[in-house]
Amino acid sequence: MKAASLFALAGALGVASATQAEVIASFSFDDLAGSYTQSSSTSGTFSAVAVDTINLQTAGDASRLIPTEGNAVFEAGFVSGANPADFQISISVNIDAPNHAVGSGSFTFTDADGDTITGDISGEWVLVGSFLAFSGNLTNIFLNDNGANDNMFNGTDGSSTDWSMSFPGSQPFEGALVNLVFGATNFFGSNFSDRSTGVTAQIVPAPGALALVGLGGLAAARRRR
Numbered sequence: 001m002k003a004a005s006l007f008a009l010a011g012a013l014g015v016a017s018a019t020q021a022e023v024i025a026s027f028s029f030d031d032l033a034g035s036y037t038q039s040s041s042t043s044g045t046f047s048a049v050a051v052d053t054i055n056l057q058t059a060g061d062a063s064r065l066i067p068t069e070g071n072a073v074f075e076a077g078f079v080s081g082a083n084p085a086d087f088q089i090s091i092s093v094n095i096d097a098p099n100h101a102v103g104s105g106s107f108t109f110t111d112a113d114g115d116t117i118t119g120d121i122s123g124e125w126v127l128v129g130s131f132l133a134f135s136g137n138l139t140n141i142f143l144n145d146n147g148a149n150d151n152m153f154n155g156t157d158g159s160s161t162d163w164s165m166s167f168p169g170s171q172p173f174e175g176a177l178v179n180l181v182f183g184a185t186n187f188f189g190s191n192f193s194d195r196s197t198g199v200t201a202q203i204v205p206a207p208g209a210l211a212l213v214g215l216g217g218l219a220a221a222r223r224r225r
Helices: 003-013 215-224
Strands: 025-040 043-049 059-064 070-074 086-097 100-110 116-128 131-144 173-183 192-204
Touching: 025 086, 086 116, 116 173, 131 192
Parallel strands: none
Antiparallel strands: 025 043, 025 059, 025 192, 043 086, 059 070, 086 100, 100 116, 116 131, 131 173, 173 192
């Protein structure tokens, strides 16, 4: 199932959000290629990367949500372009209860001229029906001008309205990995690859209090029963 459909499921369930601080930026991707490598029966590493293959053509965008707003667009299959734009995420899996695990990791989002958004991740994995989902906190978020020294985050599509990476406050920022979701037949019971994966995230000024609800809250409620 395409990740766009998975986001519809996430929206119906309710997802994490940085509700107690103003969201200054957000990004989302669908059809990342997700893979899992077991290191033991209860642990391993999940990763997802932007791809351009017969079955998966990753697309996404990154938006500045405060003045002056903008939206950097990354068209389907953008990773095959001549520019360095890319997205990679890696999260550990440590199973601590049936259909529940904790995890931590990092992400790197690279724009069309080599600027990056990077950050650390911590949160929890849950199984919801036939979908595996992760939500949690983002910390140590840095926006790095490594490309043309224009301090702009640039999309790869001509429809992009590129935006300034200068935000109020000082880095690092915080945020929420609102949701990462993909279809699954078991709870990390075996290795897999090329699983269509969707990701959406929000960035807030630091310090910003994150109120995680939705899938993370559902998991906590289940553990309390």
